[in-house]
Amino acid sequence: MLYEGMASTLEVQYQYMNATGEVRYNMTNDYMFRMVLQRDKNTLINLISSVLDIPIHTIQDVKIENVVEPGASINNKEYQLDILVMLNGNTYINLEMQVINYDNWTEHSLSYLCRRFDNVARGKDYSLVKPVYHIGFLDYTLFKDHPEFFAKYQIRNAQDGYLYTDKFNLYVIELNNIDLSSEYDKRLGIDNWARLFKATTWEEIQMIAEDNPSMKSTAESIFLSNSAFAIQEQCRAREDAIAHEKHQKELIDSLTDENKSLSDEIARLSKLLEENNIAH
Numbered sequence: 001m002l003y004e005g006m007a008s009t010l011e012v013q014y015q016y017m018n019a020t021g022e023v024r025y026n027m028t029n030d031y032m033f034r035m036v037l038q039r040d041k042n043t044l045i046n047l048i049s050s051v052l053d054i055p056i057h058t059i060q061d062v063k064i065e066n067v068v069e070p071g072a073s074i075n076n077k078e079y080q081l082d083i084l085v086m087l088n089g090n091t092y093i094n095l096e097m098q099v100i101n102y103d104n105w106t107e108h109s110l111s112y113l114c115r116r117f118d119n120v121a122r123g124k125d126y127s128l129v130k131p132v133y134h135i136g137f138l139d140y141t142l143f144k145d146h147p148e149f150f151a152k153y154q155i156r157n158a159q160d161g162y163l164y165t166d167k168f169n170l171y172v173i174e175l176n177n178i179d180l181s182s183e184y185d186k187r188l189g190i191d192n193w194a195r196l197f198k199a200t201t202w203e204e205i206q207m208i209a210e211d212n213p214s215m216k217s218t219a220e221s222i223f224l225s226n227s228a229f230a231i232q233e234q235c236r237a238r239e240d241a242i243a244h245e246k247h248q249k250e251l252i253d254s255l256t257d258e259n260k261s262l263s264d265e266i267a268r269l270s271k272l273l274e275e276n277n278i279a280h
Contacts, residue, residue, distance in 0.1 A: 016223040019202040024226050025235040027197035028139050028175065030081040031074070032225055032235050033097040037083055038064055040221040044085065046214050048093060050188045051135055051171060060088050071230025073237070081238075082112065092116050092132045097197075099139040100242060106142075109134050109170055117168055131167040137197065139175045149173065149180040150190055 025032045037044050041062065049056045065084040068074070074081065082096040094112055098105065113134040120129050141147045151172045155164040173190065174180075175198055181191040192212050196219070199205045209219040225231050 012220060012224060015227075016202075016220050017206065019206075019223060021202060023200055023202060023205065023222070024232065025239070026199055027222065028097060028099050029235050029238055030097040030099075031231070031238040032222070033137075033197070034068060034081050034083055035070055035225045035231055036218065036221045037095065038067060039070065039225070040217050042214075043218040043221060046218075047095075047193060048085070048087065050190050050193060051173070052093075052133065053188055058088075062087055070225075071228065071234060073234065084116070090130055092119065092130055094132075094134045095137075096135070097137045097139075101138075101140045101142075105136065105138065105172075109136055109172075113168065113170055129167060131169070133169045133171060135171045135173070137173050137175055137194075139198075141174055141177060142172055147174070147177050147180060149177045149182070149194075150185045 027033050027036060037047070044062050044064075045056060045059050048054070048062065049059060063086045065086055066082075068081075082094050085093040085095065087093055094116060096109075096112075102108075113132055116132045116134070117129065119132070120126055142151075151174075153170040153172070154166070155168055156162060157164065173194060175194045178191050178194045178198075181194075185191050189212065192208060192215065196205065196208050196212075196215055199208060202223075205219045205222065209215045
């Protein structure tokens, strides 16, 4: 586990344990999210084990299918920071971090899931399709009228809930709703993953890792990635891009609200005018 400027694992561990103050880029930065999961196999295995509720000893191999060179620039036209994982050679898992609500997550996630579900080789039987999971970590509430921490969506009979297939799975973890985590979520440790991803100080990360030893390598990988200049630069670029996108979305929402208010006022005046004409 060596990064530029880091002499050894022991030195990294010492520097991490003595780190204090604000974490420059935490795991809600999608570039940092990718770098940490991509570089630390233990983190990837432990996270998948928790979210999919499968024993670690059953995970024989995890392979990232779309590796990005650490520090490589991701331009706005072609960046894809979702992480496509092949689990045990027979299951696809797509992991994605999203902090801005573009009001299209349901369509976005289903599009990714459907594309990956189409994985049967030409000429082979459809029964050979590999199971697929899309796991979205959202730092906002997906459905305002139905806030939830961890939700699992599948295709089921609309009348009695009978499962159509267990090969098509869409999971959503809302990082801003940790307080809604169930006993099941806590048993799996998913709430601790959410806290680690959201942590903003080294003291907080160290405390979480101390209470959850399996997350120690994750904490060290976050430190390593924050210490690599090339990765810092790309995290900053993503932060700037997200801030710009957020501002643009707020502006569009504001203009949409203004247009709706104007339309409502025009409708009100038109109705009033019509009533006056009828009265005369």
